[in-house]
Amino acid sequence: MVVTLEISAKEAVAEGVVALTLVHPAGARLPDWTPGSHIEVVLPDRTVRHYSLCGSRWDAYTYRVAVLREPYGRGGSALVHDTLRPGDRVGVGGPRNHFPLVPSETYLFIAGGIGITPLLPMVQQAELLGAEWQLLYGGRTRASMAFLEELTAAHGERVHIAPQDEVGLLDLGSWLGAPRPDTKVYCCGPAPLLTAVEAACAHWPAYTLRTERFTAAEQAAPVRDLPFEVELRRTGRVVTVTPDVSVLDAVRRVGVDVLSSCEQGTCGTCLTPVLEGSPDHRDSILADHERAANTCMFPCVSRSRDDRLVLDL
Amino acid sequence: MPGTAELPVCDIDVFSPAALENPEELHRVLRTAGPVVYLSRYDVRALARHEEVHAALADWQHFESGSGVGLANFRHEESWRPPSVLLEADPPRHDAPRRVLRDILAPSALRVLRAAWQRAAEELVEQVLAGEGTFDAFTELACAFPLRVFPDAVGLGPDGRENLLPYGNMAFNSFGPVNDLVRADAHRVAELSAWVNAQCAREALTDDGFGARIWAAADRGDLTQAQAPLVVRSLLTAGVDTTVHGLAACLYAFATHPEQWQRLRERPELARVAFDEAVRWQSPVQTFFRTATTDVTIADAVVPEGTKILMFLGAANRDPGRWDDPDRFDLARDPSGHVGFGMGIHQCVGQHVARLEAETLLTALAARVEHIELTATPRRHLNNTLRSWASLPVRVHRTR
Ligand code: HEM
Ligand code: FES
Numbered sequence: 001m002v003v004t005l006e007i008s009a010k011e012a013v014a015e016g017v018v019a020l021t022l023v024h025p026a027g028a029r030l031p032d033w034t035p036g037s038h039i040e041v042v043l044p045d046r047t048v049r050h051y052s053l054c055g056s057r058w059d060a061y062t063y064r065v066a067v068l069r070e071p072y073g074r075g076g077s078a079l080v081h082d083t084l085r086p087g088d089r090v091g092v093g094g095p096r097n098h099f100p101l102v103p104s105e106t107y108l109f110i111a112g113g114i115g116i117t118p119l120l121p122m123v124q125q126a127e128l129l130g131a132e133w134q135l136l137y138g139g140r141t142r143a144s145m146a147f148l149e150e151l152t153a154a155h156g157e158r159v160h161i162a163p164q165d166e167v168g169l170l171d172l173g174s175w176l177g178a179p180r181p182d183t184k185v186y187c188c189g190p191a192p193l194l195t196a197v198e199a200a201c202a203h204w205p206a207y208t209l210r211t212e213r214f215t216a217a218e219q220a221a222p223v224r225d226l227p228f229e230v231e232l233r234r235t236g237r238v239v240t241v242t243p244d245v246s247v248l249d250a251v252r253r254v255g256v257d258v259l260s261s262c263e264q265g266t267c268g269t270c271l272t273p274v275l276e277g278s279p280d281h282r283d284s285i286l287a288d289h290e291r292a293a294n295t296c297m298f299p300c301v302s303r304s305r306d307d308r309l310v311l312d313l
Numbered sequence: 314m315p316g317t318a319e320l321p322v323c324d325i326d327v328f329s330p331a332a333l334e335n336p337e338e339l340h341r342v343l344r345t346a347g348p349v350v351y352l353s354r355y356d357v358r359a360l361a362r363h364e365e366v367h368a369a370l371a372d373w374q375h376f377e378s379g380s381g382v383g384l385a386n387f388r389h390e391e392s393w394r395p396p397s398v399l400l401e402a403d404p405p406r407h408d409a410p411r412r413v414l415r416d417i418l419a420p421s422a423l424r425v426l427r428a429a430w431q432r433a434a435e436e437l438v439e440q441v442l443a444g445e446g447t448f449d450a451f452t453e454l455a456c457a458f459p460l461r462v463f464p465d466a467v468g469l470g471p472d473g474r475e476n477l478l479p480y481g482n483m484a485f486n487s488f489g490p491v492n493d494l495v496r497a498d499a500h501r502v503a504e505l506s507a508w509v510n511a512q513c514a515r516e517a518l519t520d521d522g523f524g525a526r527i528w529a530a531a532d533r534g535d536l537t538q539a540q541a542p543l544v545v546r547s548l549l550t551a552g553v554d555t556t557v558h559g560l561a562a563c564l565y566a567f568a569t570h571p572e573q574w575q576r577l578r579e580r581p582e583l584a585r586v587a588f589d590e591a592v593r594w595q596s597p598v599q600t601f602f603r604t605a606t607t608d609v610t611i612a613d614a615v616v617p618e619g620t621k622i623l624m625f626l627g628a629a630n631r632d633p634g635r636w637d638d639p640d641r642f643d644l645a646r647d648p649s650g651h652v653g654f655g656m657g658i659h660q661c662v663g664q665h666v667a668r669l670e671a672e673t674l675l676t677a678l679a680a681r682v683e684h685i686e687l688t689a690t691p692r693r694h695l696n697n698t699l700r701s702w703a704s705l706p707v708r709v710h711r712t713r
Binding site: 032034035059060097100101102103104125129184207252257258259260261262263267269271285286290 | 374405412421535536649650
């Protein structure tokens with residue numbers, strides 16, 4: 001399986017925000033995910049951006065992401081807004097989840113701007129679990145805030161909309177109230193908001209606050225779209241991997257067996273030691289530090305960033 | 314039963330001693346009958362072909378586990394124990410326990426165990442080989458090895474470990490109908506459950522095992538305090554009998570396929586493939602049920618909302634539509650894609666544990682044993698879910 005998805009729809013969902021719907025080109029199921037997950041999208045300039053999944057996982061055939069046009073510089077969001085069109089294909093990694101929803105009787109969700117995206121499936125989940133929950137949703141202006149109608153129509157009173165031009169900065173202290181042991185606080189948004197929420201939760205019980213930072217966590221160098229070589233050191237063979245095949249399939253074609261199962265980068269079966277080179281990790285399994293170590297990879301989905309990768313096969 | 318008129322019907326008792334003793338014949342009948350077969354004895358629809366079993370396993374949206382993965386439908390019947398927070402749970406409740414256990418049992422987290430398990434395997438094999446060279450490979454290796462390494466890895470205390478296999482046997486029987494196999498253990502349910510539940514408490518566990526890590530996750534709020542003991546219980550239920558019979562399947566395969574044993578001896582790195590091929594070939598976990606969340610159409614047949622389907626993993630793993638010469642145990646085959654560990658969000662979270670046990674034991678054996686042969690007909694043990702063994706009498710020839 002090659003992890004390329006097709007854009008099936010693109011729509012404006014707020015001022016400066018477009019939502020993309022992604023499907024498998026052959027109509028296959030997409031890898032399962034949990035609320036808080038993001039996917040890594042390889043843009044036409046081969047840079048990688050992380051976008052939170054904000055659709056429904058009860059629909060196994062589509063992913064939905066929402067992308068804010070960033071005002072300054074960073075080209076990725078402009079490419080999504082100006083260049084990508086329905087029918088285009090993009091490379092995708094993950095889903096990965098560094099922001100999982102843990103069990104709780106009560107949730108307080110705080111979203112700043114486009115930070116609403118990972119929280120959208122979380123509020124649906126909190127609702128399903130029958131938990132008590134409230135959402136505080138801030139943004140510059142009402143028109144810039146995505147999914148307002150969807151949220152208020154479905155959840156009414158639980159959703160507190162706070163556009164800055166109408167009500168000023170979020171009053172976190174009074175909204176959060178007194179610390180409660182039965183509550184988890186989830187926050188996603190720009191750095192100043194996270195800093196403010198961290199300060200406001202400083203006297204809450206440990207592990208109460210869970211945050212996701214929108215950092216420049218994308219991989220440093222652009223992803224390659226050229227063929228690369230994989231040396232199988234133990235077998236003494238070299239195979240060329242073209243963009244249309246997975247490393248796993250390329251290795252199998254020269255008769256080297258690698259045990260696999262899910263072929264989606266989720267089960268861990270095809271784990272392969274890396275001797276040299278740096279993999280372009282696309283799995284859902286490894287933590288960031290494990291990825292950075294470059295000592296192993298999942299060849300069912302992951303690829304190479306360099307001309308040559310050496311595997312212990 | 315409405316909506317079954319057009320379906321092929323099978324009236325065989327798929328949980329009868331005859332079917333459990335020799336499931337291959339039943340599997341052939343079911344696969345040949347059609348993609349969906351109505352089992353009139355149990356009023357459920359069965360899937361036995363690889364394509365449909367694989368698809369149903371992956372499709373948690375339409376086939377839920379929360380109503381039980383056995384014949385009993387928790388929508389109408391009470392479970393004999395508090396339901397599992399993994400096996401018998403659906404998203405969103407399944408998410409947190411799954412994530413915690415996935416991280417604790419990930420290949421990278423198991424790396425620290427490899428050296429110790431390798432040593433344990435070598436010691437066990439040396440000890441077994443010190444005897445006459447004839448022994449019961451089921452008890453002496455397949456049972457002994459997991460019981461040496463796994464309970465320690467979980468962090469169990471020394472007492473009562475002999476309860477593990479009987480508890481697992483009982484739990485895996487419970488997914489079938491209330492037949493003689495279930496009734497035979499009825500008098501032990503309370504006692505065995507009480508022992509297992511007691512081992513799941515924080516105080517009962519050492520401070521450095523899987524169990525302690527589960528409780529640590531609860532302390533961080535990643536699980537509730539109520540979920541933690543049930544996640545430990547999942548390890549104790551699903552982690553012992555499965556590997557015992559999985560290893561036995563491997564040993565049986567090699568004892569009956571000497572040329573494959575030679576292959577493994579020449580290329581010990583095939584141990585991983587060998588284990589998965591044995592899991593495909595014997596399917597230690599034979600069956601699981603699901604419940605339709607809505608009317609679901611499979612290959613033109615409708616599975617009505619709220620009714621059960623029975624997925625024959627063992628039949629799918631030998632479907633000639635998916636595998637060449639499926640009845641052959643063959644290390645040259647790529648067993649990737651078998652459903653012996655399931656597929657999708659419930660896919661065996663302990664599969665890397667099972668593979669590590671198998672790899673270390675098989676490697677230790679391959680380095681020391683030239684040849685394994687049966688000295689008598691092996692005996693099966695019958696279980697409603699597990700393809701199990703009672704004895705595997707063998708003679709081994711030590712490497713000179
Ligand atoms: C050869 C050995 C094994 C086999 C054949 C096996 C088979 C399976 C299968 C088929 C499932 C899927 C159940 C479903 O879809 O409803 C499963 C799930 C599970 N297994 Fe295993 N298993 C083995 C070893 C282990 C071990 C060693 C552990 C623990 C360390 C374990 C723990 C579990 C758990 C907790 C689940 C439930 C996962 C979930 O529902 O998310 N298994 N196993
Ligand atoms: S086969 Fe599952 S991670 Fe590669």
